[in-house]
Amino acid sequence: MSKKFKILCLCLLIAIISSAILNLNTGFLHLDLEDFLSTSSNNQIAEIRINRVLVMCLAGISIPTSGFLMQEYFQNPLAGPDILGITSVASLSVAFYIFLSFNLSLPDFLQNSFLSLSAIGGSLLLMLFLLSLSNRFQDKSYLIIFGFLISAFAGAIVSLLQFYAENQSLKNYILWSFGANNMVTKTQIYVLTILVFIGLLISFKTIKPLIGNSLGTSYAQSLGVNINYLKALIIAASSLLSASITAFLGPILFIGIIIPHFCRLIYNPAKLWQQWILNMLLGAFIMLLFSIAAEKSHIPLNVISSIFGIPVILAMLLKQNKI
Template sequence: MSIRFKILCLLLMTAILVGAAINLNTGFLNLSLQDFFQNSVHNQIAEIRVNRVLVMLLAGISIPTSGFLMQEYFQNPLAGPDILGITSVASLSVAFYIFFSHDILLPEFLQNSFLSLAAIGGSFILMLILLSMSNKFQDKSYLIIFGFLVSAFAGAIVSLLQFYAENQSLKNYILWSFGANNMVSRNQIYVLSLLVAIGLFFCFRTIKPLIGNSLGTAYAQSLGVNLKQLKFFIIISSSLLSASVTAFLGPILFIGIIVPHFCRLIYNPSKLWQQWILNIFLGMLIMLLFSTIAEKTQIPLNVISSVFGIPVILLMLLKQNKV
């Protein structure tokens, strides 16, 4: 590894530690160090803030990694985690659960768990469909078209459900879609960590084949790259990473597109191993920053990511148009 890459990693890790410390001290109450390590009056608030930081770190790892895989596989800098329709189907599954389960009396902790299970279950079904459909699509661009159709169909069904939904159900769905990072419990973080770890395992298996794939399909095959296996691992990894975060935090938009873009600006885009590491570090830092802004301003996390991401993507489009 080059000295420049090591310096970048050191700077990003330092910024992550500072961002985590700021995030832990952001809220309506000023907490002391004792509140985080001993039983005190504000111990529960301290636990909520620790959970908030942990879930932001996991989201910062998974969303940019999913976007990085999509962009490298499809060779499209505007590809993101939702390109295969995973996020849309997770939202549709949550909508079905919220709009049709209001008559079922469940404790609050079970309601949150079933909501997350609904999102993961819907995404898992779509992942199986994608894996089966990928065998029929020789051209990988057809997967993008299929994902777009799935997203459009899921969006239409969600709109229809919202039109006929009761006021409280509609409110619950909108609150979920805003991204509530303070509502994730420690047990849910354990589940999220497991899903992210599995997704990262499959991602690790794809980096080396992606290096060959970036040089062209024919060259990749000459190097012995199993393109079919690569496609399967890409779908499984990106689906798990994006669906797990969507299940627990709601749809976090644009982060999976802009973080890989920034990483390519600050370091050599052809070095995929280093790019993956930078995506993880920069993703964690940006999610901590957004979480702090959300706590300071009380603006939903998803709104902040959209306000930040849309201008960046527009600049990317203008830059490509000039080239």
């Protein structure tokens, strides 16, 4: 590892720790250190803030990794975690659950659990479907077209469900889609951590083949890279990472596109191992900053990510057009 890369990692780690501490101290109520370490009257609020920091770190690790894998595989800097339609299908699954179960009186923890399970279940079904069809799509562009069609179909069904939905169900779905980072419980964080860990393990197995794939399909095959196996790993890792975050936090937009772009600007884009690490570190830092901004401004997390992401992507398009 180069000296520059070590310095970058150290700076990002310091930034993550600093933003995490600031995040723990952001809210309506001022908390002392003893509130986080003992069973004081404000201990529940402290636990909510700790959960918020943890889930933001997990989201910052998962979404940029998913976007990084998509961009490197498709060789497209504008590819994101939702390019295969995974996020859209997760949103559709949640919409089905919210709109069709509005008359069921369930405890809050069961409501949240079933909501998350519906999103993960729908996404995993699409992932299995994609894996079964992946060998038929020898051209990468066909996967993008298929993902676009799935996203459009899911969006149309969600709109139809919204049109006929009860007022409270519609409100619940909108609140979920905004990204509620304060609603994640400790148990859900345990489940999310396991899902993210599995996704990262699969991602680890893709980096070395991606290095060969970046030199061209023919050259990669001459190096012994199994293109179909790599495609399956990419689909599985990206789907699991993006679906798990969407299930617990709602769809977090644009982060999976812009974080890999920033990482390429600050370090050699050809070194994929280092790029993957930088994506996770920078992603965690950015998500913690977004969480602080959301708490201070009372603006939903998804709105903040969109406000930040849209100008960056527009600048990327203009830059590519000049080139």
